[in-house]
Amino acid sequence: MSFKRFEADDLVVSAEPVSAPVWSTGAPILTTFFTSSTQPSSTSGNYFYNVYQTGSTLSNAAIQFSLAYADAQGSGSSPFNSAVVGKSPTSTLYGQYRTLVLGDEEGSFVFGGVTSSYFYVIAVDRDRFKESLLPGTFNLLLTSGSTTLRLTDNSADVTTVSYNDAGRVYQVVSGSNGSAYSGTGYTVASGSYGLFLPDIGVILLNGRAVDSSVAGGGLAFPTSRTSTTPTPTNITKMYDAIRAGASFQLTYQETISSQFIFARVRNSEFNYSTNPSYITGSGDLRIPNMVNAPQTYITTVGMYNDNNELLAVAKLSRPLLKDFTKEALVRIKLDF
């Protein structure tokens, strides 16, 4: 009487990829970078810095990504205990990413054929990258002194995608929009500039590569690798290089699963209303003209389960006239 069952082809599930800039500003390129002045003195400051698009105390501040430095020997930070050599926040992070990316406690990070025991980490905030980063959209400028490196992933250059324990993996190379400027886009002797791991929203920057000389394709970056280095020193250096570059472009990609529902209202259906303004207190039609030519106005479609529980509703933007001479097809899209 008031419910109509959907037929099999009225319910269609569709999955569509959606992409958009990662940054909360909505702009494709992030040009300003801020850290929190309170983080260095906190425990987390020994491991990573959060980077915001604006002053961290402002109401619209949002973490865009985190910066960290990892070192197999524990260099670049003070040890947890001076009696235990090599165990520091940087070695902890190295082990963390080794497990996450390589899945092998004996494994080494190889960047474009060259092993490196230290690297920088850009971990994009989960709220920002949603499901994954879109390969080919990573463009980052690093500036140190008068030298600027323009980095991208090599997704447009490779014909076969490589995988490791963190999913897809691309090399970070000198270039733009997923292509190296020339050749492989690697440094002369230190391999690639890092690994682009879109499925976990992480970019590893090869410490050896950025430290190599300008002539060798690097930044002559001053990574400090002593055990007496105050922990955030290297993170601060990389942060300064990103801030000086003032250009970080990245796009996320996620799959939106949608259910398309087609509510088909036939000419003979739903031509009377239980609306109190439609009937009198005794149930008589309030408008006598409607006895032989009833009209109703559809404003809402309710979707129910077998128990008549209202699960979802769709509201039309304006009333849709319905009578015995009209049929209606309403397409509803529910996103999950």
Added chain:
Amino acid sequence: MGYLDNSVVTVDAILTKKGRELLARGDGSFRITQFAVSDDEIDYTLYNVTHPSGSSYYGEAIENMPLLEAFPDETQIMKYKLVTLPRGTARLPILNLGYSAITLKQGASLAITPQTLNYLGSNQTFETNGYTATIADARVLATFNGVGINTPEATALNQTTTLGTNVSKTVIGTSINLTATTVNTLFGNTTQLQTTLTVIGRDSGARIIIPVTITKVN
């Protein structure tokens, strides 16, 4: 709550509070199988049969009205369902619960047996498939169930338990049993709890809403 842009016909769809609850439950109860349409917000007294421009303009005031966005509260939307009846119907089914309002003391019970008027040529009848009853805030009742209908969906609904949150609860039956809560903490500093009971004829689509008041005993 904003108005929808009515310069083009669009559809604004959302999950209801109940839909989100069932989706979170993950037991397969979130499965859309049927639909209904309603004319919420429409005031048919605006239908002007004396419009000087003729019958094409009778519904002018209604057809151009802007509509509000959808409400997530399932008890506040789909209030006035459209129903399918034979052409020439002059009198629509309406429900009679025997009460225009319900007031219960804490712990007190009541059984409601709805009847449908003007249905299937009968002045007064009980619908074969029973009635759906929805209490807007399930917390105010210690028990709420329907009896007399033994279909799987009726059994499933009558056994569903919702604890601690002010979501609605729906049951099916030819007779609906209510027992007021005995929990004092729900009252806070007040002496009464108020909600609504919506009863819908499962065959006729006729619908009635009455207020429910629970009064604190001590």
